[in-house]
Amino acid sequence: MASLSWISIAFLVIFAFATNILAQWDQSAAAAPAATIFPQGGEGSLKPEQCAGACDYRCSATSHKKPCLFFCNMCCQKCLCVPSGTYGHKEECPCYNDWKTQQGTPKCP
Structure with a gap:
């Protein structure tokens, strides 16, 4: 019975440590903005x-890559701007x- 209480205490200590590490990791991920990948900017x-x-980055999450890339590149060549994300x-x-x-309807993805 005594070994069961030590196991549960060890589990709680490991759980608290892991929760602390995950919280610190989440804060550091939130501190690094996504704009560092492709800096946002206005036209030109x-x-x-x-x-x-x-x-390529703008269309990376779509299932319609070919038309997305075609229209995105056409819009970028005209506007010299691609929205972030x-x-x-x-x-x-x-x-x-x-x-x-x-x-x-919008021409640019």
Whole structure:
């Protein structure tokens, strides 16, 4: 019976230690912004040769990679800007955000 209490105390100590480590890791991950991968900027913040890399990242999470890359690169060449992240944040690039198809839907992913 005494060994059972030592096992439970050891488990609680290990659990508390692991929780502390995970909390510190979560805080350090939150401190590093995603903008370090591709810095956000306004229109004209990219050079034309940077569009391919920015669009590869922008389209990395979609299941429709080929059309995403096609339209993203077309939009980037015109606006010289790609919003940060893999989705949303289009307010960072008004040109990218405001370019619409004939049906009025967004042209840029």
